[in-house]
């Protein structure tokens with residue numbers, strides 16, 4: 001009878017040990033936001049490269065990727 005209780009205890013510990021990481025990873029995935037941040041993209045009026053609007057130079061309703069391309073376009 002003592003060995004049966006010991007075997008049940010070992011099985012319980014193994015079961016808890018194996019199920020604990022899975023429950024932890026589920027909680028981590030649930031806490032992660034699903035929707036990525038959306039950033040508007042614009043096209044450089046000189047070379048046509050796409051870049052985030054936050055990094056573009058806006059001049060007279062046109063966007064440029066760099067000061068050199070702004071100067072090259074004469075804006």
Ligand SMILES: [Zn+2]
Nearest residue numbers: 044047065069
């Ligand atoms: Zn450019």
